[in-house]
Amino acid sequence: MSSLTELSATEIGALLRSRGASVIEVAQAFASKEDTVGAFITRSAPDSEACARAQVMIDAGEGSALTGVPIALKDNISTRGLLTTCASRILSNYIPPYNAMVVDKLESQGLISLGKTNLDEFAFGASTETSAYHVTRNPWDLERSPGGSSGGSAAAVAAHLSPVALGSDTGGSIRQPASLCGIVGYKPTYGRVSRYGLVAFASSLDQIGPFGRSVEDCAHLAAVISGHDHHDATSLPTDPISARDLKTGSLKGKRIAIPSELFDDSAEPGVLASVDSAIQALKGEGVEFVPVSIPEITVGVTTYYIIAPAEASSNLARFDGVRFGPRESGDGHVNVVAETRGKLFGKEVRTRIVVGTYVLSAGYYDAYYLRAQQVRGKMAAKFEQVLSTCDAILSPTSPCVAFKIGELEGDPLALKLLDYCTIPANMGGFPAISLPCGLSDGLPVGLQLLGGISRDEDLLQLAYSVEQCLGVKITPPKM
């Protein structure tokens, strides 16, 4: 049975449709694998009814590419009747009474949930170390971090505990762990996937997206979860992302911009070397690389660390112990709230709430939040400008390969700089994807492609062509 877990999601879908295996069989093959990396917070046995429903769809010839395929969900995506903790003690007993829109869509397409994966508490982090429950390990080296904040989902897919997974990406939280775990991670255009039911971190930056071991898997999953949703006022009035023309693209004549600011010496030499060899390979296929300069990139991290905490400080105000979650005791409402939040939020969350509260305060708002929004606008405009003449912008996904667990603990600034290459996509709402391009010191290196707003299909098609050209198929050594 173990061979089932070696298959990609697309292959599993095809196998199910050809009756080579049953839905329950596949789900159990994944569910029975030992979680040696600590990918999951809640691992649930495959729901037999859900499996039966998917099987009926397949047997009736109504299944689509991923019907019956198992999936893992980041634990900040609301699941009706299933614990949703955000890796925080403040939600240690919270069972949502409703499904996130993406969960309803997964269910209607017959995907099978394997459970909820670990993350940095409320997705604040890039290492999955701030989880209030446990650390998640990188399948490539158990001493190392899978990255974050969607580290659990990335590790689950890399360790073949699930063929695909969903994460959320606010400043790189899908792409960076995908890069560090040697898989594909894709953040769609802001608004193409409903945020309804995703526990908000920074509402104007958050976006749900897929993890897979191939671009094709991610494209099929994106097709399932995307589309306009009238429950989300920021949802774009566009059709679901289509995977139809994924394989019909060509690299010849494609123009790809390479911003000098994303190739500076703050990145590890091994990472730069790996990305560079990918560039050379693509040149050989007729891709034209256009060197550009986008100076706003250098203030991206600073800007991000004003906007994201500001929105987070407000988004997290609802965790007061009044209506859900555990409640600490205190004298009067104010003290109950203070005790609950003081004791049950972790240090990183409290830090960001304090920062966010500060930058929104009267007298500081103009200097910080308003200014940051203006810079954000400028940065997005500059990216738009580059994308008006280029098909995509290419860079490393992460300036480094997977770091050791605890290595960056005393260096919060270094941890924040990990998002340097990924933040611009969130600032402008652009779609961006990370795919493996090689190894450095035996650890995976990711390459990021960023595309134009709502041109997700073009980006996926390009990423597929790049993936085919590079031919990088990497699997963790012990798997």
Next chain:
Amino acid sequence: MANYVLSVGMEVHAELLTESKMFCRCQVAFGGEPNSRVCPVCLGLPGALPVPNKHAIELVMKTALALNCTIARDSVFHRKNYFYPDLPKGYQISQYGETNPIGYHGWIDIPTEGGKTKRIKIARVHLEEDTGKLMHLPGGGSGVDLNRAGVPLMEIVTAFPPDIESPEEAKEYGERLRQLLVYLGVCDGKMEEGSMRAEPNPSVRPEGSETYGVKTELKNLGSFRSVFGGVEFERNRQIAVLEEGGEVYQETRGWNEDTQASYVMRVKESENDYRYFPCPDLMPMHFDDAMIERVRATIGELPIAKWQRYQSEFGLSEYDAGVLTAERPWAEFFEACVREGADPKAACNWMNSDFARLLNETGQSVVAHEGRTLSRVTPKHIAELTTLIANGTINGKIGKQVFGDMFESGHMPKAIVEAAGLTQVSDTGQVDTWAAEVCAENPDVIEKYRNGQTNVIGFLVGQLMKKSQGRANPQLAQEAIRKALGE
């Protein structure tokens, strides 16, 4: 004692008459089991997102237009951040800024003594969501009912410096605003149910002083009578404090209806920092000419305009026009009567006297609402009745009888008159015969008349009317009696 000048700023909150809440689809209603009209959005559950109610936005725009406001072309919702147990998300979605609210820089005219009007400037009309309600639980402790949380709430704030300078003006402003909101169909105006809430901010300063005094904020005012009482009490209290050399504190004060006195609810120690910022879950709104004009077209004639027109066009008195225009359905009924051919003055008299009295006595109304049943009397009835009187078919006295009948049965006046043979008798021969009979039957009264008591004519005319069962033409009856007496 120095002379003091009172200044009153007013904040009015009005719950909008929408089917559903501001950012979710839960029903808007009054009462019911606590937490029976809630969903993930208005409960503030993690991950739930707000989607704005377009109808509520239109109602606020409609009000803003009726209040002569400038309509913001670009308007956003902000988050107002603070912790309170009745506020599920830890922030209220509201609108901040001087020119960001849907409407700003408007005014309303209120009547003052001597038939004059006074213009009250309005700073802003904005849209926000209501909070929940805290309640004490029977077994001790407290709970929160979130049925009200997320109900669309419009806030109307007067401009600074305030134009309102007396308790009377504060009350008049509130009443006129209420009338307008009910007229527009944007709010039911029920202060007792809290769907409309007025919070005056009175302050006093010595006459001639340029600087405004410290204001207090009055809450819990259940009626405009209380607005009057509260403002008057605060004015007197603040003057007394200042006269004793004391200091007025910026505080929120409640109003005790029983003792007719205000009391301290909260002292404002420092200005709250609400950390307003544009709500990232909602897209900025843009209002174009087409939308503004579409909303403007739904306003119709406002009460003050109707009130003026009824006087100039129909020659009604200030008072009568005021009664007719007080409530929109009543004014619309009146206009329908006129359209059906009723004489305006006659229709007005019937409506404001017999009709209003009968409706009250029977708990009926010209529109079926709030448990009142719809009256059978339609504008057609009134028009036909006034015509029957105007063309002499029946007299006014029979008219009253017919009105009572048609109110009860719903039959048309003409049919009632014909069936009961109530047609006025204007045949002089018949009336003269009745006059002769009356004189013959009342020799003692005739005797009195002969002795100079001419006032007995009224009695004799009354007897004639009685004999005719009210049908005699009153004018002819008068003449016939006089003729019979040899005048």
